[in-house]
Amino acid sequence: MLCLRTEDGVRIEVADRYPEREVPVQASGRSFASPDQENGRGLLLCAALAIAATSSRKEQAWEFVKFAAGPIGQGLIGESGLFVPVLTPAVGSPGFAKAHSNIRNLDVLIGGPANSGYLPVTAAWERIDALMDRGFGPVLRGVRPATSLQTGLSHDVDEVLRSR
Amino acid sequence: MTTSRLVKQRARAGRAFISPNLAAVAVFMLFPLGFSLYMSFQKWDLFTPPKFVGLGNFRQLFTADPLFPIALGNTAIFTVGTLVPTVVISLAVAGALNRKVRGIGVFRTVVFLPLAVSAVVMAVVWQFVFNTNNGLLNTMLGWVGIGPIPWLTDPKWAMVSLCMVSVWKSVPFATVILLAAMQGVPHILYDAAKIDGASEVRQFFSITVPLIRGALAFVVVMSIINAFQAFDQVYVLTGGHGGPETGTYVLGIMLFQNAFAFLDFGYASALAWVMFAILLGLTVLQLRLARRNIAEY
Numbered sequence: 001m002l003c004l005r006t007e008d009g010v011r012i013e014v015a016d017r018y019p020e021r022e023v024p025v026q027a028s029g030r031s032f033a034s035p036d037q038e039n040g041r042g043l044l045l046c047a048a049l050a051i052a053a054t055s056s057r058k059e060q061a062w063e064f065v066k067f068a069a070g071p072i073g074q075g076l077i078g079e080s081g082l083f084v085p086v087l088t089p090a091v092g093s094p095g096f097a098k099a100h101s102n103i104r105n106l107d108v109l110i111g112g113p114a115n116s117g118y119l120p121v122t123a124a125w126e127r128i129d130a131l132m133d134r135g136f137g138p139v140l141r142g143v144r145p146a147t148s149l150q151t152g153l154s155h156d157v158d159e160v161l162r163s164r
Numbered sequence: 165m166t167t168s169r170l171v172k173q174r175a176r177a178g179r180a181f182i183s184p185n186l187a188a189v190a191v192f193m194l195f196p197l198g199f200s201l202y203m204s205f206q207k208w209d210l211f212t213p214p215k216f217v218g219l220g221n222f223r224q225l226f227t228a229d230p231l232f233p234i235a236l237g238n239t240a241i242f243t244v245g246t247l248v249p250t251v252v253i254s255l256a257v258a259g260a261l262n263r264k265v266r267g268i269g270v271f272r273t274v275v276f277l278p279l280a281v282s283a284v285v286m287a288v289v290w291q292f293v294f295n296t297n298n299g300l301l302n303t304m305l306g307w308v309g310i311g312p313i314p315w316l317t318d319p320k321w322a323m324v325s326l327c328m329v330s331v332w333k334s335v336p337f338a339t340v341i342l343l344a345a346m347q348g349v350p351h352i353l354y355d356a357a358k359i360d361g362a363s364e365v366r367q368f369f370s371i372t373v374p375l376i377r378g379a380l381a382f383v384v385v386m387s388i389i390n391a392f393q394a395f396d397q398v399y400v401l402t403g404g405h406g407g408p409e410t411g412t413y414v415l416g417i418m419l420f421q422n423a424f425a426f427l428d429f430g431y432a433s434a435l436a437w438v439m440f441a442i443l444l445g446l447t448v449l450q451l452r453l454a455r456r457n458i459a460e461y
Contacts, residue, residue: 126425
């Protein structure tokens, strides 16, 4: 399940684990939101709402999904403090900031898209995944500073991608 | 004339009888073996046709892969770390079970129970035991005032945990073998030793251990082979990357990762043959040592 951020909403797609490989194929001829939105940062990880095919109240469920994904629902989600809303105005709303007043640096929750780049999606992904796993371990355990990734991990990943 | 015809007939019948087995061996053993040997000289990712690279895979393995020495070292540590405790514990347990005590059948059954548990089930259960924050082991250590130990999240401790699980798993089998061998030791020897005034410990080391040397050698060889081929318990316990970091990156994990994650079947086949060569060497060496010992005896 992918959630793609657009200027005024969120587009939800179903794809396999390689979004960038999958979505453009679907997009041919049809105007789907591009994963390249915001330089590829439009891709969010999110909790998804879905309607069961066997549901006897599909209409009401659809109304609820629209409500939850709309401005009012998103605002409420932000105020609840349980999730980070996906709609940009709701993320920047004072209600969301108030719900997380105990977090000094709110960017930890909402600044991701502005500070992240492409996820490398390649046939060598498993190798990179293994490298990341090895590289992140010591950082997450606090043995090595996160800056060590800049030289160690980045270099190794570059090498794997170059040798392809 | 008639005898030669009979011989021929018998030979034909014999061939007919073994042919189904022979076919199975050919299809499920010889062909995969030959194919993997062939693959070890190729570069193949399943999707494109294989490309001949000669000894390239082996060269890369021995000279250019920084993970191969790590995997080899980890496997060596793991082998020693399971072999020694397994032999010591199973000797002690078999010795304890080799007595005529009331209800010994119950104890024997309990000791052999882990044999019946599948490796994956076992590893999943041990995962709960080893959980750093609310695992059984750390909870119990907490009662006696020992702080939480990162059993599966610290590279060094992860190897210790892995060895513990493997020892727990391999002790029953070794115990069965050793106990069977111990029961084959003639009782007259113990009676004679008792008359000479030997203690039970002395009897154990001077009579039991030398006389079950064959079974002991078998247990050692099997333990080494099992440790070299360890995969399932590692995969379930610490994940398919042999993590944390390279803490449990053993040869079995490296093989699986190269074959089924990186889709480099040629390289994985080369690694498999290197592993086979190492194991063959170790086993031949071990058997030769054991034979020399027996000759001395």
